[in-house]
Amino acid sequence: MELAVTLKSQTIQNKVREVGINENNWYPVAWANTLKPGEVIPVTIWQKSIAVYRDNHGQVHALENACPHKGIELHLGEIQGDRIVCPYHGWEFDGDGQCVNIPYFPKEQKLPCAQARSYPAEDRYSVIWVFPGDPTLATERQIPDVPEYADPNCLMIPITGVFRAHFSICNENTMDVFHGFLHKNLQGWFDPILLKLQDGDDFVKADYRVSYQGILTRFLGIDRDGSGVTTRTVSIHYQYPHYHSTMEGVSSLYLMRLPVGPNETRSFSLLFLPKIRLPKWLLRTIKPVMVPLVRRFLFMRFLEQDVGMMESEQRTYRANPNRRYVEVNPAIIALQRIIVRQYETFVQQSSQSPFHSQQSSHTSAPIAGLATSVSTERG
Template sequence: MELTAALRGQTIQNRVREVGINPNHWYPVAWAHQLPPGRVIPVVVWQQSIAVYRDTAGQVHAIEDACPHKGVELHLGEVHGDRLVCPYHGWEFDRSGQCVHIPYFPPDQKLPCATALSYPAQERYGIIWVFPGDPQLADSRPILEVPEYDDHNCLMIPITGVFNAHFSICNENTMDVFHGFLHKDLQGWFDPVLLNLQDSNSSVQANYRVSYKGTLSKFLGLSTNSDGVTTRNVSVHYQYPHYHSTMEGVSSLYLMRLPVGPNQTRSFSLLFLPKVRLPKWLLRAIKPVLVPLVLRFIFMPFLEQDVGMMESEQRTYQKDAKRRYVEVNPAIIALQRLILRQYEQFMQQSSQSNPANPASQPPFESWQDQSSNSSIEPLTVPHSGKGQ
């Protein structure tokens, strides 16, 4: 459905800062290189502690990070073949979480019924993914497609983000192209315009027009007019729970979101720059050196500024959860509605499928839409005055 792109004052739904995730999606938990064969690592997906390990054959598995015997964290254990071994008493668990061996039991003694919850897990795009919801839905929920991943002519830059903020705050930052003012000292964008906005039950797409000026735009291969300013369209597509954004003819960013808990979020991003002005043979040769340099000196400064703003939002919210805020970007309002809707749908489905054991995520009262109409007139975003 196409929504109005007019900038009008609207009230932010504070409840979006309290809700949990819809777990019936694939979530990234680690870079694949962090999990060599025979290693186990601890991860958390929305307050669910999970031990993720790669067996000696290279397959990835995930089970609850708590031994059903004593509750010891299984990520402290060892990998034996395709089994995870508890460090305390040596109990062995297969990839389904079932206890299959206790070292001090006689061979003919029946094992106790001891099972740790297991999760579907896989490796794709150099990332380890876990499905924390109903495992029967895992095969029907695709992972975000990244067609550029196998294009060796692109410069791929992996980016890790850690934010002490609720995932809704982080998602709004990604959708919000109007905060170029924050990055003015880094030659960020200016004069943003929201061109159009569309949403559905599971996605929000906003298209913006922004301007750039300076050495950074030249590095990115942007053509410029006589005054050194170039204008590009930027598309930001949120397909719950992850993002894909593009800058017209310049870059493609896939941002995979990991909500850790109410006050912490991580992200695993893949940025592709197809227009780096270097010969292909030279690009391939210098990638190992160029990627960390571009990441450290160009993109991380932007991310660090964003982190400061997101964490400031979270701190203020925690001081007073009833404080009211006004938003003028309809893309943010559409995003909030989507996050609330996905969570509410999951909670309703969980209650219907198992009313005796409702979902473990905290409930919230049913959200109702508010009119986007207001007496506030459409706003014009001012030029920063510095020609970023």
Template sequence: MTETDSERAGSGRQPVHHSPDSGLSPGSGLLDLRRVGAHPDFWYPVALSRKVRTGRAVATAFAGERIALYRTESGTVHALEDRCAHRQVPLSMGVVEGETLRCCYHAWAYRGDGRISQIPYLSKGDGRPPRGVRGYPVREAYGLVFVFPGDPEKAALTALPELPAFGSPAYKTMSFSRTVHCHYSFMHENLLDMNHQFLHRGVVGKLHPQLLDSRTQARSVEASYLFKHVGGKRNRGAELLATEGTGRRGSADVLTIRTDYPYQTLDLVPQNAERPAFRLWAAYVPEDAEQRTCHAYGLLMIAKPRVPGALHLAWPLIRRFTERVFAEDRMAVEAEQRAWEEQGEDRNHEVFPLILDVRKVLRANGVPLVPSGGTARCGSAPGA
């Protein structure tokens, strides 16, 4: 842990002050984590697949880069820079015709790679049309549309996250898609630090989390907690979600959480169970250039009970429970973000070694935000 300004003052040394524009965390000499951007050389979900319907275009974004998604008549999804090369009108306002996307303004037609296939009123030899706009590598998996916003040459060499429980007959998946007004790092810290369960006391009752062990590597931090329910009122959805787990007084269950940059996972294994009662996968995708807003995508894979149809009946209660927990978490992390903005710097005084570790991992694997607000690029360039 780093020495604080107050400790230096007590030792007779003068505290070191950094202006908000320095980008350094006070007292640490390290780059303020909230000024570190998400590294673009990974696959990031930017939409639910069901939201990108055939013959429709959808607007989305990654770290201030506006992206237009569209699904062609053949069912293929493409991702283009969301600006027509002509007058910069958003292509997400355009019209899908067969396998091309036409700008809504002058009907310039674009292929899936971002190149212009037709300018209706331009005769052959009448000037030289622009090459087009940037096209992003796209993949669909797990009911999500992923784009690769970084160096396109690295896309084929970079694997999508592996989710063996998704699509398994033993699990049923509940998906989440919510905007959260905070830097993505607050979300990683929130899920990894189970000491904040007091926040959810009205939903889950009294829980006693005990850190069993943790492991930190260059790109990951993993922690295992022993969870005990020690009383108090608890939501029925919590009982149904954990089945024989944390719904019972005195139960002891193991919760394993892992930040595997840039994603996060959580597994809950009830006492004496052979498989997780549920598995969560989450990604926090920055939307704006300053990365003070992110979009949280989550896949909650819930083990099916022995009684056929029981999970279907419990589904609405589980959904309401998870939405309430998420709403409480969102309230907390957005309050953290507001404090950062008001103070102009990160004044957190973190004492939990596990969170200090995840901050190091996020800082080491991210990219500094450049003064203009965009992210520092790592060799990426428009493909058009």
């Protein structure tokens, strides 16, 4: 649905900072190259601890990070073949979480009914994904499509973000193009204008016109007339719970969000630059050196400034959750509405499904009426 793009003062309802996630989606948990065959790591998806391991055949598995015998964290164990072995008593569990061997049991003795909950897991686009919700919905909810991943002409830059802030704060930062003032010393962007805004049950799309200057325009080769200034359309598409944004004809960014808990969020992003004017053989040769340099000395400088603002916002909110705030960007209000709606949907689904664990007390706070209380003017 088309929404009005007028910048208009609206009061934010702070309960958007308290909602949990809709678990019935795929979430990124690690870069694929950080998990070798025979290794196991602990990950957390919205306070849910999960042991993710790659068996000796290369297949990725995800189990609840608690042995059903004594509750020992399974990530402390070891991998044998396609099984994970608890470090305490040596109980072995397969990729479905079923206990398949107890070393001190006679071979003829029946094993107890002991099973760790398993989660659908995938290795795709250099990222390990886990589906923490109802596993019967895993095939319906798709991992975001990244068509540029297979394009050899694109320079792919993986970027990791770690934020001590609620995921709603992080999501608003990504949707908010009006904060270019923050990056003025980096010669970032200026004069943003919201051109178009749409939303639905699980998405928000916003188009901005933005001007760029300085080092960013020179590196990306978008200085058309030699003045050092260029104007482009930036399109931001939030498809709960992840982002895809593009700069007109220049870049494509896939930002995959991992809400860890009420005070921590992570992101796994893939930035594609299709306009690198180098021969393919040379690009392949210098990529191992060029990617970390571009990431660290260009893009991470912007991200680090954003991190400071997001974490400041979180600290202020936690110090006084009753403080009232005013927002003027209708894209932010639309985004908040989606975040709340998706959580409400999950709460309703989980009450009817045996697969969802009971929500923690802080995420079960009353949120009735919040979706309408952050409504924005519609065009």
